[in-house]
Amino acid sequence: MNAVVADITYRAMLGRKRIWLLVLLPVALIGMAALLRAVDGPDEHTAVILMKTFAVGTMLPLLGLIAGTGVIAPEIEDGTIIHLLAKPISRPVIAVTKFAVAASLLVVFAALPTFIAAYLLTGAESGVAYGFTLGALFGGVAYAAVFLLLGVVTRHAVTVGVIYALVWEGVVGGYVPGARKLSIQQWAQSVADHFSTSPFFSTDVTLGFAVPAMAIVTVGALLWAGRRLRVLSLTGDD
């Protein structure tokens, strides 16, 4: 961890237009929860739908993508990463620091709003709010690591990440049960399911698989990203 690198990365993430994308989605989530509560009153089924389709199904991968690639990809695109790489800081340390920034942003902008929205709709009933918050937390950490790696590996990180999140997790995961085992979104849902007792919600990936898988993916992605940064070449693309 390097405090200066973290500070620069925070400023790059929070000081530009990027912050609007980070803020708008959580605000929309809380707004929808408030609206649904105002119209129908607290309802557990509604909460599970909102959490599953919007919070974990849409907002989490999207924010993971924006934060995970945003901490490093623009610098590589600009070529300004060269100034950072020229400093006597170990490349894995840079990767870990950038990851920590992305993960902390996801805690603030994804996990916290998830808790607020779920709590608005259900209170502490059936552990839905706690479950989905923990799911968003763990899922957010895994997404941050994977998308950070994508940002280092390819210039088209956002597009590739979108294809993973939409086509693999969304379409393929919808039809092929085996693909669900390799989906961060499903792992996040397993965590959520473990802590909630809601009858409206069940998952088909066991916690015993999801937690080690998330740990391996996160650590593996970070190690690989650190290695890739050591041999990064700044060639033009288009």
Add this chain to the structure above:
Amino acid sequence: MTSEPTAVIHDIGYRHYEGPRLGRANAVYALAVHSLRGTFGLGRPARAKIIPILLMVIMLLPAAVTIAAMAILKRPELGAEYPTYAVVMQPVIAIFMAAQSPYLVAPDLRFRVLPLYLSRPLGVIDYVIAKVAALTVALFLLLAVPLTVLFVGELLVDLPGPLHTGDYAAAMGGAVILALLLALIGIALASVTPRRGLGVASVIAFYLFTSAVAGVFYLVLSATGRDDTAAWALLINPFFLVEAVQSALFGVVASNGYPPGPGAFLILVGAGALAATGILLRYRKAASA
């Protein structure tokens, strides 16, 4: 001790262009064709070709599978295949739109070459028209090619029963509307930022956000028995909005029940006009910067 001057002005042969000047319309056409080629990676390095070609192949898969099913199983129930193609494949179309609309506008803003374009006969409006037209045609092709392949397959397999020419034509009409709406929205969102990555993220965020909001409200409202309101909630998703207009306009089947009346059409026109206004305001500012 005065030396002879050594500097000499050489005539290196600069000449004025005296051929025909093709004018504004031709400049718009040239920019549109160049942009359209770029959206499919033509004239760009091999890495830029991977994603558009991959997405086109994915778009063709259902058509190929359906033709195979027709040929082997002699399955005649095909009518719903054409009008619902866009809705079924909506994530792929959305990814194409998100990946390619920033390519069309972001580099020109980022490298500040817009004034160079505008120093030619091309005006701001012409530039915007060329870019929107390029993306519209690209998105239309992405949808029209699989539909046409499917239709040609249907002709060749020659199943008993009537051809679905009406359904095919309606789907092509819907594809034009969808392509225009998505191109306007895509360019409007992508032109806000000069960064390509952020542009891709904001366009895909728009699609994911609208489709998730439509999904959540539809599920919640149907679960509490308010099916009429639930049908309206679906229209938040642009793909369902266009499908609603398509089914009302051409009288073909749709994948969901949509609210009757001209509501969907008005929302469609309103959304398109809003996006077009956004683009014009953005470029009025960008051109003077």
